[in-house]
Amino acid sequence: MVTLNLCLDQMALRLAAPDQLVGVSYLSQDPRLSVLADRAAALPPVRDSVESILILRPDLVILGQGSHARLKRLLRDAGVRVLELPWATSIGEAETVIEQMAAALGREDVGRSLIAGMREQRRQLAWKGAPRGTAVYLEANRGTSGKGSLMDELLRLSGYRNLASELGIGSFGRLSLETVLAGQPDLVVLDGTANDNPARATEFVGHHALLALAGQAKLASVPTKYSICAGPDNFETMRRLAEAGR
Amino acid sequence: MNRWLLLLVAALYLLSLAVGPAWWPWRLGNEVGWTIVWELRVPRATLGLLIGGVLGLSGAVLQGWLRNPLAEPGVIGVSACAGFAAVCAFYSGLAAAFVLALPLAGIAGAAIAVALLMGAVRSGTGTVSLLLMGVAINAIAAALISLVLALSPNPFAYQEISLWLAGSIVDRDLRYLAIAAPFMIVGAAIVLGAGRWLDALSLGEDTARSLGADTRSLGLRLTLGVGLMVGAATSVAGVIGFVGLIAPHLIRARVGFRPGGTLVPSMLVGAALVLGADTVVRLLPTASELQLGVFTSLVGAPFLVRAVRKAHGAWLAT
DSSP states (O other): OEEOSHHHHHHHHHHSOTTTOOBEEGGGGOTTTOTTHHHHHTSOEEOSOHHHHHTTOOSEEEEETTOOHHHHHHHHHTTOEEEEEOOOOSHHHHHHHHHHHHHHHTOHHHHHHHHHHHHHHHHHHSOOSSOOEEEEEEBGGGEEOOTTSHHHHHHHHTTEEEHHHHTTOOSSEEOOHHHHHHTOOSEEEEOTTGGGSOOGGGGGGGOHHHHHHTTTSEEEEOOGGGTSSSSTTHHHHHHHHHHHHO | OHHHHHHHHHHHHHHHHHOSTTOOGGGGOSHHHHHIIIIIIHHHHHHHHHHHHHHHHHHHHHHHHTTOTTOOTTTTTHHHHHHHHHHHHHHTTHHHHSTTHHHHHHHHHHHHHHHHHHHHHHTTOHHHHHHHHHHHHHHHHHHHHHHHHHHOSSTTTTTHHHHHHHOOOTTOOHHHHHHHHHHHHHHHHHHHTTHHHHHHHTTOHHHHHHTTOOHHHHHHHHHHHHHHHHHHHHHHHOOOOSHHHHHHHHHHGGGTTOHHHHHHHHHHHHHHHHHHHHHHHHHSOOSSOOOHHHHHHHHHHHHHHHHHHHHTTTTTOO
16 A cells, blocks of 8 residues: 555554555654654655556555545556545544544554544543633744634634634744734744744844743744644644643 | 925825734734734835835836836846846745845845846947847846746745746744845945935936946946845845836936936836735735736836837937
8 A cells, every 4th residue: 555645644644554554745854843753764766646656556555535526546556555545634533534544454443542542532632611811823934724714723722712713813824923923822832943044034033023932931842843734743742732831 | 395205105004004914903902912913014014115115216226227218127027037036045945044035035136137237238239228138138037037946846936937936925023024134125225325426427427427427336336226225125025027127217307307317216116006006915805815916017018018119210210
């Protein structure tokens, strides 16, 4: 079997038996994006080209819904089974995807224990009680996550109201730093390591104005790899949010 | 006229401080409001003022010097070349290690482009070769910028190309102002003193020489001045096009077509244009804020078309 997107890779690396998985997408080998980068490094990286997939001789290719139609057709023409799984944007959806993938691999028991572990962590980490404040998530190019996004759910589970959602922003939108400051959030969530390789998109991490806000708001640094995919890694995000909120 | 222009610039500067997505930050009544004004709006408005000023001034200098009303840092590739050098400094991590690397790289890039263009003009082939040289420099710089960004390990770098090339002064903090402003001011001082010689140059290089101009050192001086101004401006804001084209055109007829006389008014008009444009992009109801350079191009490119048509090939033929 081969998986073709970062988030499906992460699940496959957890669910598959050692000899079941013969390739994952090249993104999974990037330690900034992938929690299981070292495990992925042992497998051949796959790009979105049919040739690089077929050379691995998979029986099954798992890819995200919305993958290119030509890719799917070429794979089917070559006699490879194709399974399309939806893009999960919440922990609940991730559980469904895990169930589906586990069934396709014949590893239902592993899937069930993974989901049970997730539910247990969620129960332990969820904030009980009234919301403790507002939070805002800042990503590259002044992006933020509002209503319907995974980060929105994680903030809510951790006991925060999401400033971006309250400003009417959808699952992805943009917020100017000015609006962020004027909203006076209690917690600012960002990837503090994002600008280690400098880019204009991510240089806001060191912006003076944010540092000034730090006097009033708490700052949580959550590496992108813990929040980019819905799944078991999200609890690391919640753990860091809880730690920052203390 | 200069007095009115100064008033206009001052008014637009104050407007730029007062307008933004958070509207009246002082109503918050605490440090956060103060932070919004001081850390976000003051750098933005001041950068707009300085960058607009030096772009307008550079346009006036280049137009007078190259004796060509289409010369403009963006059109002839000076900004793009400065942008490439700044991108190199930024993504290589050099700018993070040494703060002045960013403006210095931009200045070097701009100066190299000016020198290349001057070489093309010296060889005496006129407007067409100047503009073609500009096309070539723009193309090379754009390709090299894409290459450098593709090589950067930051996953967002490559997506930034379009944003970077479009130019913006959003969310720059005081550090950017501190590293770029001195270079822009020094560059402006260098070329402002050369107005008299620009008038002489408008009569042709030989005539200028017979009037006592040292054309060689004047060329170096103007190259250095334009390099400092455009390089420093581009290294913090990206490419903001057409300001240098529009500003001298708006006032040329009012100063009796003397290139030296266009310098100060062009600077003021440039500052007013950028401050005004930057305020407008903040107020436009677009989903995410329009890039400043996109806006100036939207307004400026038709202006270029008009300038070319009005010329009826008069100088295009030379």
